[in-house]
């Protein structure tokens with residue numbers, strides 16, 4: 374370090390503690406301000422609902438490549454100033470890497486070119502930086518495109534923020550350990566999806582979120598159950614609970630969201646956040662599951678696979694009012 378260079382302030386590791394910072398939304402300059410406002414609203418409401426885990430940075434890309442590169446520069450200046458990454462390696466990673474920020478701009482450019490709706494968003498770390506770091510392509514519904522309702526985008530941002538809640542409860546900075554503690558794909562993604570579907574619906578109904586018409590929750594969950602049944606009948610002898618991230622991951626989201634609906638009905642809607650997550654860091658996935666639900670994940674899957682065969686009208690009874 375050159376003499377006279379500022380010394381990075383000592384940081385206390387406050388991972389997993391609630392924070393007073395509001396989530397930060399950083400949008401590419403080609404986006405309409407309204408899009409950024411709507412994303413911010415959802416994050417504030419989600420943080421108020423599930424706890425404000427932060428600091429949270431939510432970077433939103435548009436279709437314009439120049440604007441995307443400018444925003445990547447803003448990000449990389451920040452990473453460099455915080456000594457998390459040098460500016461040049463940050464720029465390289467985010468413009469070249471398949472998962473870099475520019476790949477989200479590429480999704481938007483493809484939407485414009487093809488006229489096909491598409492959205493990609495992810496929580497991409499960063500335990501090492503002590504922040505929840507999200508990148509999203511343009512929330513096309515918030516931009517008024519393709520007649521996608523705001524409600525669909527509200528649900529998507531809730532889903533992403535739930536990943537911050539999950540990660541806030543895991544302390545390790547080792548990637549594989551974190552991955553183990555997160556649990557199987559159906560559990561992680563199904564949890565985010567079920568919580569997002571139900572909480573965003575309730576908070577839209579209460580007026581906390583901007584109003585938007587969408588198919589009722591029961592109808593959305595009916596489509597989801599139809600996918601699960603179709604997959605199960607097309608893949609006899611295979612359990613969706615074994616599906617991992619990859620080409621078939623969507624079915625794990627659908628299956629997991631209903632499995633979480635089942636758990637919430639049987640053990641109460643607060644068991645996940647009040648019993649399961651507070652213990653997962655110490656007990657691991659299986660241990661925390663057993664502790665919160667009094668059954669193993671294998672037992673749940675055996676019971677739940679029977680539930681999937683029930684008539685839809687009976688299944689819909691377990692959804693929150």
Ligand SMILES: [Zn+2]
Nearest residue numbers: 532536562565
């Ligand atoms: Zn997810």
